[in-house]
Amino acid sequence: MKSYPELLQIVNTYHELGGTIAAAQFLIQEYGLENPNFKGFELREKAKPEFILMTTEGAFGEPQIIRIPENTFEYPLHLMLNLLMHEMIHVSQKTQENWIEDKNEREWQAYYEMLFHKKFPQIPELPDFHKRFFAKKALEYCNRMSESSELQLKYANQKLETDNLLSLLEAKIK
Missing domain, CATH: 3.30.2010 (Zincin-like)
Structure with missing residues (x-):
């Protein structure tokens, strides 16, 4: 490359x-x-x-x-x-x-990849202010999945990872 x-x-x-x-x-x-x-x-x-x-x-x-x-x-x-x-x-x-039929799941997966680059590690990292914005968007879509649904359970670990990232990014601002 x-x-x-x-x-x-x-x-x-x-x-x-x-x-x-x-x-x-x-x-x-x-x-x-x-x-x-x-x-x-x-x-x-x-x-x-x-x-x-x-x-x-x-x-x-x-x-x-x-x-x-x-x-x-x-x-x-x-x-x-x-x-x-x-x-x-x-x-x-x-x-x-x-x-993947569910729009919330599709968006969750795409925003999660923008934050963590698990499938595409060759893509450059975003600066913190973009990560913060996209982490909030990811969590928005995750929260739209039905409460305690199979989808929310399926992505529970990734959601925790995203919550932790957002907390870290928010702490940097303060």
Whole structure:
């Protein structure tokens, strides 16, 4: 794999040439995020710093499209890599083999991976302020699962890990 500065230079070159989709495709290949259920990228409206929306779209069991903002690479690369990974997890969750119907479970799994990088350790870590934000989002989805349900029990250890991370991050702020 290329060094992070080399990757950043390549992505910036794509961005300057209007190649947002090419840059995103390059990154999922470079970081080993490919999935046979992935159909491709499409552009959506520009993101704003306080709201960067990427979505995975398509029927379960069918190839998925990821919509990314046309200005995706105006933002920090480590954040965009984590968001692309999040969406590629959703692509995997919508395959026949990994079918996860419950939206709360899908989001929980994707946010958890953004925090701990268990499946994709090659993805760069996020800074603490992003981890804090995504830990809160993960716990939001975990708490939406029915109280003491099979799903909450299934993810109890991961929830504890996330709670501990959030406590540590909150303590750093004080």
